[in-house]
Structure formats: structure tokens, C-alpha cells
Amino acid sequence: MHRALWIGCVLAVLVGCVARFPAPIQNDGTTLAGTPGHYRVLPGDTLYSIAFETRHDYHTLARWNHIPPPYDITVGERLRLSAPPERVAQGLAGNPVRPRFLSPIRPAPPRRNPPAALPQTPSSVMRWIWPARGTVEATFGRGPLSGRPGNRGIDILGRPGEPVRAAAAGRVVYRGSRLPGYGKLIIIKENNEYLSAYAHNARIEVEEGAMVRQGEVIAVMGDSGTDRVELEFEIRRRGIPVNPLRYLPERHH
Numbered sequence: 001m002h003r004a005l006w007i008g009c010v011l012a013v014l015v016g017c018v019a020r021f022p023a024p025i026q027n028d029g030t031t032l033a034g035t036p037g038h039y040r041v042l043p044g045d046t047l048y049s050i051a052f053e054t055r056h057d058y059h060t061l062a063r064w065n066h067i068p069p070p071y072d073i074t075v076g077e078r079l080r081l082s083a084p085p086e087r088v089a090q091g092l093a094g095n096p097v098r099p100r101f102l103s104p105i106r107p108a109p110p111r112r113n114p115p116a117a118l119p120q121t122p123s124s125v126m127r128w129i130w131p132a133r134g135t136v137e138a139t140f141g142r143g144p145l146s147g148r149p150g151n152r153g154i155d156i157l158g159r160p161g162e163p164v165r166a167a168a169a170g171r172v173v174y175r176g177s178r179l180p181g182y183g184k185l186i187i188i189k190e191n192n193e194y195l196s197a198y199a200h201n202a203r204i205e206v207e208e209g210a211m212v213r214q215g216e217v218i219a220v221m222g223d224s225g226t227d228r229v230e231l232e233f234e235i236r237r238r239g240i241p242v243n244p245l246r247y248l249p250e251r252h253h
Contacts, residue, residue, distance in 0.1 A: 038078050040079075041076060044178050045073065045075075047073050048174050049185075053179050055239060056239050057240075061080075061081070064080045064081075126191075128167045128168050129248070130248055132158055133156075133158060135157045136157075137155050153232055153235070154233055154244050154245065155231070156230060163217045164217065165217055166212045166214055167233070168196065170211070172206050175206065176208075177225070183199055185197060197235075199225065199231070201222050203222065205217055205218055
């Protein structure tokens with residue numbers, strides 16, 4: 001009798017300990033706790049990097065989640081990756097509301113100087129330069145690349161230590177290595193229409209939030225996230241990958 005009572009007490013203690021530690025939530029970048037089409041923000045994420053990896057326009061993600069400029073997001077926040085149902089998006093009064101389950105309490109952001117205005121150059125007159133020297137081996141739409149069905153940009157083969165330069169002026173909206181298949185990655189916002197990306201760098205030379213000039217050295221070429229020294233260069237127009245060769249000069253040196 002005493003032995004059974006003792007075993008029952010031990011089991012009760014173990015159950016109590018387990019109850020204090022909830023099971024971790026797995027995040028594969030597209031689902032959260034069994035809810036398809038959502039993403040939980042992790043350290044190092046920006047709205048731009050999430051939009052880049054999911055092939056969305058960052059304006060669209062901001063609208064779906066009711067995130068105003070400058071598009072600050074918080075770690076642990078759950079973002080919708082698809083358009084909300086009309087009844088949720090419009091609300092009973094016909095006004096946009098942010099669904100309660102998508103809107104954790106946001107801490108007040110620290111005061112900071114407003115960012116400098118980005119150049120709003122029309123795409124028809126925007127000029128790009130080659131971001132690195134080397135041989136173009138993989139071109140747009142041909143793959144496979146890092147497990148994806150086709151190349152979303154171009155691969156420029158080079159030598160270790162070669163400089164990587166900004167193909168156009170803009171603001172660094174992401175620097176890091178969280179996006180699978182890109183290694184050490186830089187994303188630059190040229191204007192409200194275009195983003196450019198520079199992947200597989202050995203070292204990044206610019207900080208997130210910095211304004212960069214066209215031709216400025218932003219990284220050093222390397223092989224992070226790949227098996228050869230290369231720069232994967234992409235241009236996104238309104239979130240959609242476009243062929244960089246249509247934007248770059250016909251020849252480069």
C-alpha cells in the first residue's frame with residue numbers, strides 16, 4: 001500500500017514538471033502551430049527578408065498584416081502570408097482592422113531619426129551597374145539552384161576576396177544568413193518598386209539600415225551557402241524576380 005502511494009506521488013511530481021514546460025513550436029517558415037499560411041517572426045528577420053523568401057511584395061505583406069511604415073516587426077509576432085478573408089479584413093463596419101490573433105501587443109519603438117528619403121527614380125530611366133567581376137554561369141530561370149526549380153537571378157563566378165558593389169543606390173533593408181540557400185545575404189531597397197539581393201558573400205561590409213551609393217563596396221565575394229565562390233545577384237520588381245540581364249549593361253569589365 002505504501003509503495004503504491006509512493007509511486008503515485010512520484011508520478012504526480014513528474015506530471016507537474018512537464019506541465020511547466022510547454023512543447024516548443026516548430027516553425028518551417030510557412031506554417032505555425034498547424035496554421036498554414038502564417039509565419040512567426042524570428043530574431044534577425046525583417047519584413048523585407050520575409051517577403052523576399054516567400055516571393056511577396058513587402059507592401060502586400062504590410063497591407064495584409066496592417067503594418068505601417070517603417071514596417072517594424074517584433075520577434076514572436078505572427079504574420080499572415082495570404083490575403084485575409086474579406087469578412088475579417090473589412091470588419092463589421094467595413095473598415096480595415098488587424099485581426100486580434102495576428103496582433104500581439106507591440107512595444108513602443110525607441111525614438112530615432114526618420115530615415116532619409118529613398119530615390120524615387122522611375123524604372124524607365126533607372127540605371128544599374130554590374131555588382132561584381134566574373135563569369136556569368138547560371139542565368140535567370142535556369143537551375144536547379146539550392147533545391148529550387150530555377151534560378152531567380154544570375155550567378156557570377158569570381159575569386160575569393162573580390163569586391164561586391166551595389167548595383168544601384170538604396171537602403172540596406174536586410175543583412176544576415178537566415179534565408180535558406182543564400183548564405184550571407186544583403187537586400188537593398190532601391191525605391192518603392194525594386195529590391196536587389198546579393199548572396200553567398202564571405203563578409204558583409206554594410207550595416208542594416210545604411211544608405212549605400214551605386215558602386216559602393218557592400219561585401220566580399222565568397223562561398224557561404226554554396227560550394228563555389230560566386231555572387232548570386234537578384235532583382236525583384238514588386239516582389240517578383242525579374243531577369244537581371246535585362247537591367248544590367250550589355251557588357252561589363
